[in-house]
Amino acid sequence: EVQLLESGGGLVHPGGSLRLSCVASGFTFSSYAMSWVRQAPGKGLEWVSAMSNSGSATYYADSVKGRFTISRDNSKNTLDLQMNSLRAEDTAVYYCAKESPYGGNPARFYYFDYWGQGTLVTVSS
């Protein structure tokens, strides 16, 4: 059974930092790209960042570029998100999501087939 378990959320002041972690199990972690997706309270879903299976490629939404850093440790089956210079608008539940490839080999499209339960980040003074 695929499981994704996030941790590290909490209350932080504007301008502060926080590091989120996601531990994966039930699949070959090193074979899949992973993403972080967030959801502000009462709002919709927003993709934040992605990392390729090997860790060689990273991608960021414009809203977090230069402030957030995604990383992974395939030996420990973990995905991290280092969040710096946090703003009130970063307040959200942050989900770790497994990417599943689709549409050819190599795949040209990806969707999220498994999600963690999320960890809440609150940025407030």
Added chain:
Amino acid sequence: EIVLTQSPGTLSLSPGERATLSCWASQSVSSNSLAWYQQKPGQAPRLLIYGASSRATGIPDRFTGTGSGTDFALTISRLEPEDFAVYYCQHYGSSRWTFGQGTKVEIK
């Protein structure tokens, strides 16, 4: 950047009724790039449909995805009590994902 617009914002229906949710893309996209998710309060999203029309593992056949180009739809043939939730469409392209704003299906 592709913008996805979902309508209606809220759909009020009774169990057993048919639900049709729409998702419009700001420009033509590959059908392979379009997915649908269901989210219930306090839960993570769940993948329903990928590639515009392929059901994910374990998804009942009352859920059907259709469409191409800029117009896509998710149809729930007969609403079950557990189907009342928020539904999001999603596009993937150029190593980025965008979501529609969601359609809430509520009990009438």
